Structures are given as C-alpha cells and as structure tokens.
Amino acid sequence: MAHEHHGHDHPHPFQPDHPEPTSYYELLGMALNELLIEKGVYTAGDMRAMIEQLEAVSPETHGAKVVARAWVDPDFKAALLRDGAAAVSSLGLDPGYTELTALENTPRLHNVVVCTLCSCYPRSLLGRPPAWYKSASYRSRLVREPRKVLAEFGTTVPDDVEVRVHDSTAELRYVVVPMRPEGTEGWSEEDLATLVTRDSMIGVARAKATR
Amino acid sequence: MTPAFRVGDRVRVDDRYEPRHHRTPAYVKGKVGEVERVCLAHGRPEILAYRNDGGPPRTVYRVRLRQCDLWPDYNGPAHDTLEIEIFEHWLRPVEARN
Structure with a gap:
C-alpha cells in the first residue's frame, strides 16, 4: 500500500486523496x-x-497532426483511410502494434468508437483513454442508444446522417477523422491541428468550431 | 489461410456459450450482419489467454450490423449501423441456422 492509515487522529486535507484501492x-x-x-x-x-x-503521447501532439495532414493533403487522407498504420508511420509517428483504421466523418456519416469489452484505444495517437471511455456506462450505452449518448456530449446528429458505432473488440484500433470545420480555408496545418480534439477523434464530438 | 467469407457476405454471429475469454460480446450473438472487411488473422483468444500462442491464426472480420436488427426497439433511424470485429470461428453463413 502507498501509505498506512492509522485511525483518524490527524486532520485530513480539504481536497480528498486519490482513493486507495478497495476492491x-x-x-x-x-x-x-x-x-x-x-x-x-x-x-x-x-x-x-x-x-x-x-x-508522453497526447492527442494534441500525435493524433491531431495526423488529422490536420489529412485535411490539407488529399493523397495522405486516401492513404490513411486505406492503411492507417502505414500512413501514420510515414509522418514519423508510432502507429501502435496492431491494425489501425481511420474512419472519415462526412456530411452523411458520423463515426464513433467504443470498446464494450474493455478499453481498447489508439494509445499511440491519443495517449491514455479518458476515465469515461472505460466506464461501464459509456461502454454499455454507446452501442444501445448512441444518439442519446452523443447528445449528452453536446453532439446532436441529424436523422439524415448515419451514426455508425465501432466496437473495438479484438485486434483493431480506430481513430476518427472529424470533418474539417467551415471557415478554415487557407489555414496552416499547425493552426488546423489546434481544432482537432481528443473527443473529436473518438467521435463523441466534432472538431472545434472556428469561432 | 484462406478466409471463409468475403466482403458483402451475410453472416450470423454464433450464439453459443463460451466460458473462456473470447471477445464476442453477448449483444451480437445470434445477430445477422454483413462482412464489411476481411482483416488479418490472429490467434484464437480462447486459448491465447492461457499462456500459449493461440494456435493457428483465424481470420478476423469487420461485420456491419443494422442497429434496428440488434435492438428491436432501437430509437433512431433505420440507417444507423454498428461495426464489430468477429473471429471466423464465431461466424456462420446466414443460411445455416444455429
């Protein structure tokens, strides 16, 4: 154990400690x-x-670079959608140890990723998954009522757009390529990357709006 | 190894009890979908979890299912879908009933 806890004869700090494991x-x-x-x-x-x-891996420094490149370079985007791992490697980034699939959001299709069985996640691009991604609630509800869960994240998907849930159960990893926000014509790749959030690459949100 | 199914094939996820680690979630068992993609082959999770190499690799498929087939009371448009990775030994041709 990290420390022993002898009774309660000492004052506790106002902010609670990280909870000790109990299960x-x-x-x-x-x-x-x-x-x-x-x-x-x-x-x-x-x-x-x-x-x-x-x-050391973060969505900002890794995944966002891949998406921004895909936004500005159609050939790279085609390569990314064809073979995610090879395209990511070509940017000098680590694609991870298994097949990587990039999922492109379009005006007709909204992709969102979950791992119902555990917490499979493209760690080499997005780092460690957020706590909610591993929660029983997200894992069980996203496959059952995806539109409601998306709405709770502030992402309302119109009925004429297909919602496609990707359950990452076995050997593949997924990263969503969100739609490029309107009003970003002529932006540099670096500036575009600042609009690409972790949640937009999981698919629970869109890329940041420009204003 | 040669994959048993091709893109577009209709397949049913086998509905059988398996006490070992097997990576086929209960909610898709018995459901029918379509092969979206043939992925790489991997060792069987049922034996891979027990300190060996998983035996001869089995092909993994991406199977696309309609949400309204998964959940009879699905509260969304009929075109909503779900894709999931399923090992070949968990798939049956759709004509064959379990």
Missing part, C-alpha cells in the same frame, strides 16, 4: 506488481519509464 482485483493487481518488482522481473524504474512513455 479485491485492485488489491490483487497491486500485490502482483509489487511481487514482480520484488522478484526482479522488472524494476520500479522500468515501470516508471513505461508510464512516462505512455504519458
């Missing part, structure tokens, strides 16, 4: 981790380096 499986996971370190399978330093590596 059987959370404790089991911690115990296993400590045991693997104790047995020398890996070190605490290895563990820290892995976490730092995961946290």
Whole structure:
C-alpha cells in the first residue's frame, strides 16, 4: 500500500486523496506488481519509464497532426483511410502494434468508437483513454442508444446522417477523422491541428468550431 | 489461410456459450450482419489467454450490423449501423441456422 492509515487522529486535507484501492482485483493487481518488482522481473524504474512513455503521447501532439495532414493533403487522407498504420508511420509517428483504421466523418456519416469489452484505444495517437471511455456506462450505452449518448456530449446528429458505432473488440484500433470545420480555408496545418480534439477523434464530438 | 467469407457476405454471429475469454460480446450473438472487411488473422483468444500462442491464426472480420436488427426497439433511424470485429470461428453463413 502507498501509505498506512492509522485511525483518524490527524486532520485530513480539504481536497480528498486519490482513493486507495478497495476492491479485491485492485488489491490483487497491486500485490502482483509489487511481487514482480520484488522478484526482479522488472524494476520500479522500468515501470516508471513505461508510464512516462505512455504519458508522453497526447492527442494534441500525435493524433491531431495526423488529422490536420489529412485535411490539407488529399493523397495522405486516401492513404490513411486505406492503411492507417502505414500512413501514420510515414509522418514519423508510432502507429501502435496492431491494425489501425481511420474512419472519415462526412456530411452523411458520423463515426464513433467504443470498446464494450474493455478499453481498447489508439494509445499511440491519443495517449491514455479518458476515465469515461472505460466506464461501464459509456461502454454499455454507446452501442444501445448512441444518439442519446452523443447528445449528452453536446453532439446532436441529424436523422439524415448515419451514426455508425465501432466496437473495438479484438485486434483493431480506430481513430476518427472529424470533418474539417467551415471557415478554415487557407489555414496552416499547425493552426488546423489546434481544432482537432481528443473527443473529436473518438467521435463523441466534432472538431472545434472556428469561432 | 484462406478466409471463409468475403466482403458483402451475410453472416450470423454464433450464439453459443463460451466460458473462456473470447471477445464476442453477448449483444451480437445470434445477430445477422454483413462482412464489411476481411482483416488479418490472429490467434484464437480462447486459448491465447492461457499462456500459449493461440494456435493457428483465424481470420478476423469487420461485420456491419443494422442497429434496428440488434435492438428491436432501437430509437433512431433505420440507417444507423454498428461495426464489430468477429473471429471466423464465431461466424456462420446466414443460411445455416444455429
């Protein structure tokens, strides 16, 4: 355990601590981790380096670059939609360890991604998934009532647009290419990238409007 | 290995009990859809989860289902869809009833 908690004879800080793990499986996971370190399978330093590596990836610095390039370069967009991993690699970015599929939103089609079984996520482009992406609520409701869930994210999809839910259950990873916002003609790739949010690449939101 | 199904084929997700790790969610079992894409082949999750290589690779397919086929009371337009990855050994030709 991170620290021991002896009774309540000391004042608590106003802001609560990150909750200690309480469930059987959370404790089991911690115990296993400590045991693997104790047995020398890996070190605490290895563990820290892995976490730092995961946290060095962000939607702004990785995924948004891919989308902005697709917006300005039709050949790149075609390549991205054909073979996501190869196109991402051509930008010097890591496509991840499995098939990567880019899903293009159009005026007729709105794509949105979920992993109902766990939390499959294109980490090499978007970093660590947000807590809600892993929640039982999002995972169970997005496949059942996608339009309602999207509306709760502030994304109302007209009835004449197809909503297509992608359940990432096995070996593929998905990233949504949102529609390029109107009024961005002539924008630089760098400026366009600032409009591409994490949520727009999961598909629960559109890219940022220009005003 | 040669994939058993092609793009456009109508397929039914097998509706069977499997206690092991198998990556076919209950909500699509027994449902009919269409092969959208033939993906790479991968080891079977049912045995991959138990410390071996998963055996001979099985083709994974992207199957497209209509939301109104998944949920009889689906509250949205008939053109709404869902796509999901299903291993070949979890798919049946649509003519064959389980």
